[in-house]
Amino acid sequence: MPIIGIDLGGTKLAAAVFTEEGAILDEETVPLGGMMGAEVGALIALRIQKLIESSRVKGNEIRSIGISVPGIYYPKMGTVWAPNIPGWGNYRLLDEVKRIAGVIPICIDSDRVCYILGESWKGVAQQCDNAIFIAVGTGIGAGILADGRVLRGANNIAGAIGWMALERPYRAEYAHCGCFEHRGSGEGIAKLARETILATTGYEGILKDKDPQTITAHDVFQAGEMGDPVATTILNQCIELWGMAIANLVSLFNPAIIIMGGGVFGPAVKLLPAIRAEAAKWAQPISMSQVSIEASGLGNRAGLFGAGLLALQNSKPH
Amino acid sequence: MPIIGIDLGGTKLAAAVFTEEGAILDEETVPLGGMMGAEVGALIALRIQKLIESSRVKGNEIRSIGISVPGIYYPKMGTVWAPNIPGWGNYRLLDEVKRIAGVIPICIDSDRVCYILGESWKGVAQQCDNAIFIAVGTGIGAGILADGRVLRGANNIAGAIGWMALERPYRAEYAHCGCFEHRGSGEGIAKLARETILATTGYEGILKDKDPQTITAHDVFQAGEMGDPVATTILNQCIELWGMAIANLVSLFNPAIIIMGGGVFGPAVKLLPAIRAEAAKWAQPISMSQVSIEASGLGNRAGLFGAGLLALQNSKPH
Numbered sequence: 358m359p360i361i362g363i364d365l366g367g368t369k370l371a372a373a374v375f376t377e378e379g380a381i382l383d384e385e386t387v388p389l390g391g392m393m394g395a396e397v398g399a400l401i402a403l404r405i406q407k408l409i410e411s412s413r414v415k416g417n418e419i420r421s422i423g424i425s426v427p428g429i430y431y432p433k434m435g436t437v438w439a440p441n442i443p444g445w446g447n448y449r450l451l452d453e454v455k456r457i458a459g460v461i462p463i464c465i466d467s468d469r470v471c472y473i474l475g476e477s478w479k480g481v482a483q484q485c486d487n488a489i490f491i492a493v494g495t496g497i498g499a500g501i502l503a504d505g506r507v508l509r510g511a512n513n514i515a516g517a518i519g520w521m522a523l524e525r526p527y528r529a530e531y532a533h534c535g536c537f538e539h540r541g542s543g544e545g546i547a548k549l550a551r552e553t554i555l556a557t558t559g560y561e562g563i564l565k566d567k568d569p570q571t572i573t574a575h576d577v578f579q580a581g582e583m584g585d586p587v588a589t590t591i592l593n594q595c596i597e598l599w600g601m602a603i604a605n606l607v608s609l610f611n612p613a614i615i616i617m618g619g620g621v622f623g624p625a626v627k628l629l630p631a632i633r634a635e636a637a638k639w640a641q642p643i644s645m646s647q648v649s650i651e652a653s654g655l656g657n658r659a660g661l662f663g664a665g666l667l668a669l670q671n672s673k674p675h
Numbered sequence: 676m677p678i679i680g681i682d683l684g685g686t687k688l689a690a691a692v693f694t695e696e697g698a699i700l701d702e703e704t705v706p707l708g709g710m711m712g713a714e715v716g717a718l719i720a721l722r723i724q725k726l727i728e729s730s731r732v733k734g735n736e737i738r739s740i741g742i743s744v745p746g747i748y749y750p751k752m753g754t755v756w757a758p759n760i761p762g763w764g765n766y767r768l769l770d771e772v773k774r775i776a777g778v779i780p781i782c783i784d785s786d787r788v789c790y791i792l793g794e795s796w797k798g799v800a801q802q803c804d805n806a807i808f809i810a811v812g813t814g815i816g817a818g819i820l821a822d823g824r825v826l827r828g829a830n831n832i833a834g835a836i837g838w839m840a841l842e843r844p845y846r847a848e849y850a851h852c853g854c855f856e857h858r859g860s861g862e863g864i865a866k867l868a869r870e871t872i873l874a875t876t877g878y879e880g881i882l883k884d885k886d887p888q889t890i891t892a893h894d895v896f897q898a899g900e901m902g903d904p905v906a907t908t909i910l911n912q913c914i915e916l917w918g919m920a921i922a923n924l925v926s927l928f929n930p931a932i933i934i935m936g937g938g939v940f941g942p943a944v945k946l947l948p949a950i951r952a953e954a955a956k957w958a959q960p961i962s963m964s965q966v967s968i969e970a971s972g973l974g975n976r977a978g979l980f981g982a983g984l985l986a987l988q989n990s991k992p993h
Contacts, residue, residue, distance in 0.1 A: 487829040499927075503833075509822055510929025510962070511805040517959035520926035522919035525842050527956045535926070536957060601840035605923065608838035608853070609817075611828025638845045639854060641835035644828070 358420035361408050362665035363401060364471070364658075365426050367441035367495075370397075371658070372404045374412055374419070375665040379479045383408060384661075394444025398453040406457045421462045422454065423667030425471035425660040429514060437465065441495075464671035468492070469516055470507050471663025472653075473500030476616050478666040480654035487612040490659070491518065491602070492619035497538045500663075503610060523601050541598040543574035543621045546591060550577045553587050562587055578624035596628055600635025607640040607648050618653035626652045676738035679726050680983035681719060682789070682976075683744050685759035688715075689976070690722045692730055692737070693983040697797050701726060702979075712762025716771040724775045739780045740772065741985030743789035743978040747832060755783070759813075782989035786810070787834055788825050789981025790971075791818030794934050796984040798972035805930040808977070809836065809920070810937035815856045818981075821928060841919050859916040861892035861939045864909060868895045871905050880905055896942035914946055918953025925958040925966050936971035944970045 359382055364371040366389075373384040385404075392400060401424070409419050428439030435451030442448075454463050466474075473482065473490040482488035486505040492498050497519035501508040508515045519538030531539050539545050551569045554560050563585040564572060580588035603615055617629065625632075633650045640648075653659050677700055682689040684707075691702040703722075710718060719742070727737050746757030753769030760766075772781050784792075791800065791808040800806035804823040810816050815837035819826040826833045837856030849857050857863050869887045872878050881903040882890060898906035921933055935947065943950075951968045958966075971977050 485829075501927075503821055504824065504827055506822065506824075508928070511803075511931040512929055512962070512965055514959065514962055515821075515927060515929040517926040517929070517962060520922070520957065520959040522841065522922050522957040523843070525915055525919070527953075531957065535959065597843055601843070604838070604840050606927075608835040609819075609833060609924075609927065610826070611830055611833040611835070613829040635845075639838065639840040639849065641832065641838040641853065644830070644832055644835060647830055 359412055359417050360420050360665055360668035361405060361422045362661050362663075362668060363405065363422070363424040364468075364660040364664050365397070365401065365424065365439075365442075366468075366660070367427050370400060370404065371661045372408060373661055373665065374408050375668075377420075377669060379662070379665065383411065389442075393442070394448065395453075397442055397445070398448060398450055401450070402453050402457045405454060409457070409461070419461055421464070421668040421672045422458055423471075423664040423669070423671070424450070424454065424463070424465045425468050425664040425667070426450065426465060427468050429467055430465045432465075432513070435465075462668075462671055464667045466507075466663075466667055467498075467500075468660050468663075469498040469500040471500070471667060472618060472659040473502050473616070473663070474507070474666040475655050475659040475662030475664075476653065477502055478669075479662050480659060481616055481651050482614050482654075485613045487610060488614045488616065489606050489610060489612050490616045490618055490653070491606075493542060493599075493617065493621040493625070494619035495542060495544050496534065497542045497619075499606070501610065518602065518606075521602055521605065523598055537598060537602055541595055541602070543619075546574040546577050546595060546621070547572055549591050550587060553591065557587065560587065564588070574621060575624065592628065595625070596631045596635055599625075599628075599632045601639055603632065603636040603650060604639035604645070607636065607644045611641075611644045612648055615648060615650045616653050617650070618656070618659060622652055677730055677735050678738050678983055678986035679723060679740045680979050680981075680986060681723065681740070681742040682786075682978040682982050683715070683719065683742065683757075683760075684786075684978070685745050688718060688722065689979045690726060691979055691983065692726050693986075695738075695987060697980070697983065701729065707760075711760070712766065713771075715760055715763070716766060716768055719768070720771050720775045723772060727775070727779070737779055739782070739986040739990045740776055741789075741982035741987070741989070742768070742772065742781065742783045743786050743982040743985070744768065744783060745786050747785055748783045750783075750831070753783075780986075780989055782985045784825075784981075784985055785816075785818075786978050786981075787816040787818040789818070789985060790936060790977040791820050791934070791981070792825065792984040793973050793977040793980030793982075794971065795820055797980050798977060799934060799969050800932050803931045805928060806932045806934065807924050807928060807930050808934045808936055808971070809924075811860060811917075811935065811939040811943070812937035813860060813862045814852065815860045815937075817924070819928065836920065836924075839920055839923065841916055855916060855920055859913055859920070861937075864892040864895050864913060864939070865890055867909050868905060871909065875905065878905065882906070892939060893942065910946065913943070914949045914953055917943075917946075917950045919957055921950065921954040921968060922957035922963070925954065925962045929959075929962045930966055932967045932969060934969055934971050936974075936977060940970055
């Protein structure tokens with residue numbers, strides 16, 4: 358019996374029907390196009406309804422549904438907190454989907470959990486009981502598989518790696534999103550470039566003709582490849598911070614693999630050898646010798662495959 | 676049926692017979708007195724033999740044996756690596772104990788795992804599925820209970836928290852034991868005090884009459900309480916580092932409790948409010964609001980109780 362995986366992002370919705378072996382039978386992606394609140398929930402429900410029906414036409418009843426959300430899911434209440442979707446401060450997604458799904462089981466989880474589940478199912482972490490997915494995009498989060506199970510913590514918010522303390526002393530800028538995310542996220546890279554260029558008198562580098570306020574992390578990577586000194590300094594600092602963060606996860610979790618993904622990896626994949634060398638300086642040496650550090654094997658479909666595995670693992674009706 | 680718990684330290688051996696409810700029926704501690712290699716193994720076997728016999732005399736057969744070792748246990752080979760016990764680079768402890776125990780099940784694990792098990796059984800982490808014990812002594816290690824299970828990692832060396840990277844840039848001194856342990860362990864505190872005093876011309880503080888080479892962490896705590904400026908600076912740095920390390924564990928694991936133990940906590944227990952305030956600056960704020968940070972409830976018996984729980988959890992013969 359096939360399963361449905363749904364991956365809700367900040368700007369688009371991906372949906373797929375999988376076989377139990379992970380082959381994709383049907384897949385589609387639609388833009389959110391500025392939708393808000395209940396509209397997004399209705400869009401998800403509609404996609405699910407269409408996939409249930411088109412599957413039924415082919416004689417296949419859907420066995421289970423998995424949904425990846427860009428935020429935190431509170432299973433006791435069935436609600437989602439998703440900061441990038443307006444009106445999803447406390448959105449009752451489970452009720453909305455149940456209305457369509459009827460007796461078909463539904464499982465919802467955060468994107469970072471789905472990323473590591475996806476990689477463990479069909480990506481670079483297959484057969485790994487200890488694997489970590491570091492998602493570096495606008496923010497930074499981690500999905501952690503420890504001794505064969507997703508790490509959840511006392512209140513289901515484990516893996517908030519963006520808050521990792523990596524450099525003394527504390528600075529007020531860290532209060533909003535954490536030390537590591539402030540410096541090592543896509544938004545952190547862009548912000549640091551803007552500030553540095555504005556503060557550099559006589560800056561004549563690659564980005565000199567750009568309005569500093571519009572600089573993105575992507576611009577910084579491009580400028581770095583062309584030898585821009587500001588971009589090079591910022592990216593070297595990122596290599597150091599990403600290396601330290603990886604080292605800390607290696608020493609703490611003794612994982613078999615750490616996977617770098619999200620929009621920044623992406624362009625930062627080229628830096629992986631340098632990041633690995635930095636991590637090797639800091640980490641527990643035996644654990645370091647046992648870990649592989651790799652780019653995502655599924656790219657922007659990691660969350661979709663993870664939603665599929667969520668569905669597969671949760672086939673009991675509620 | 677009672678169980679035996681054994682806690683091997685670097686300088687002494689503690690042994691106890693517990694009821695299944697955790698009441699101590701019999702307990703004794705003997706110094707190692709410079710014993711090495713197989714002598715230590717023979718001492719453990721002898722203690723176990725005596726406890727089995729004395730229990731039998733009372734009509735109680737021992738159900739299971741648990742042993743805490745100051746290093747790493749390799750379950751596949753039944754060997755222990757314990758750096759502070761001469762000749763225990765790869766010691767076959769399981770075989771030695773089996774000779775005495777016969778069909779009684781034996782379970783061996785590292786001290787840091789036993790500390791958190793002990794606290795979860797009879798200390799301050801009872802009813803906690805997510806709890807971390809940070810042992811700060813000569814070195815630094817952590818025992819981690821995540822979602823109800825001890826975190827082990829791909830090769831059973833998870834929890835090597837002494838290697839945590841907390842301050843850029845990397846320095847060669849970290850190569851031996853890791854950044855956090857180099858600065859935040861008992862040995863790190865003592866070493867930093869020795870170096871600082873030797874480098875301070877005209878030092879007239881509390882420790883001025885002491886041969887710098889003999890200064891211990893205990894001396895630094897005493898001098899700190901008496902207002903010595905060098906000790907105060909070092910302890911303030913420790914508060915910062917311990918706070919950052921706790922914050923990183925809070926953000927990553929979302930635990931219900933973090934327990935500070937080992938020889939340094941001890942005297943550093945007085946600093947817990949300051950350490951908690953430092954951690955609160957850095958950690959994911961929701962997780963931070965949900966965690967309690969406490970001193971060990973069992974003190975130097977955490978490992979002994981942990982060995983007891985090991986025995987209780989492992990009652991199947993091999």
